[in-house]
Amino acid sequence: MRTTLLIRGFRHIVLAATLLAPGLARAQVKYLDQGKKWGPVSRQDFYSRDQGSQMIPLAWAKALKAPDGTPFLADKFARYGYLPNPGSDLPIGFTQAGPTGSQQLGMTCAACHTRDLIVRDQRYRVDGGPAISNFFGLLTDMIAAVNQVLEPGAFEPFAAAVLGPNPSGQRVSDLRAAVELWYLRENTLRERSYPVDYWGTGRLDAVSMIF
Structure with missing residues (x-):
């Protein structure tokens, strides 16, 4: 699943870049x-x-x-x-x-x-x-990036960047729980609400997708 998200995200980045005037x-x-x-x-x-x-x-x-x-x-x-x-x-x-x-x-x-x-x-x-x-690309890439920090060995550097050097074990645990909850919520929304195919540059559902 994570690999699929990264591939889609890269495709969307390339597409958005080609739409910008040189x-x-x-x-x-x-x-x-x-x-x-x-x-x-x-x-x-x-x-x-x-x-x-x-x-x-x-x-x-x-x-x-x-x-x-x-x-x-x-x-x-x-x-x-x-x-x-x-x-x-x-x-x-x-x-x-x-x-x-x-x-x-x-x-x-x-x-x-x-x-x-x-x-x-x-x-x-x-x-x-x-x-x-390309809001679709931004959202899917953000979800993929959060998923990435939950991979083995990736959370400790992320926690240090968020909490500062030498955070307590409890603070790291609390942060991980919060990140996992964010990912569960946002990825569930992605899986159940996003279209299967890229919905198009310049389009988004402002109420459902932003707030």
């Missing part, structure tokens, strides 16, 4: 005029405001690894088509919220409703536009 990473962003009431302050609020989504504890997400061993958050999900959020370690539409030490990684409307268009090597930002992103 000059996307290099082109300077030009923001469209979207009215007098829409400016830098409104835009940043739209990009970063917490809407209550709780996908996974942020510390876990930071400690997860991609199949090639790089940090799961290394490219700020650019491989799935999400856009960088200046001044943030997360892409546009992804949030970190909650008390210090128990922050959650969440997702907002902006992740799927911010679009860049490339015209003659110029990148134009359309706030509110439909994103070309």
Whole structure:
């Protein structure tokens, strides 16, 4: 099962990458005029405001690894088509919220409703536009990455990254129980609710899949 998830995830990463315009990473962003009431302050609020989504504890997400061993958050999900959020370690539409030490990684409307268009090597930002992103790939890869840390020998480095050096045995046991519960819940949802085939870039069920 884990191997199947990794293969599917890699296929989705490649598909998302092919949908991005070649000059996307290099082109300077030009923001469209979207009215007098829409400016830098409104835009940043739209990009970063917490809407209550709780996908996974942020510390876990930071400690997860991609199949090639790089940090799961290394490219700020650019491989799935999400856009960088200046001044943030997360892409546009992804949030970190909650008390210090128990922050959650969440997702907002902006992740799927911010679009860049490339015209003659110029990148134009359309706030509110439909994103070309691969949420299916993100979810399946995240579940596979969590499953990976439950493999023999993989949990100890993960626990050290989440809890810090030399955590007590009880804290490690509690963390493992929490990770196993998260995986059971999310993988059950994947097995029983996700379509058998890839549902398509740019598509998702916002209520059922994010919150």
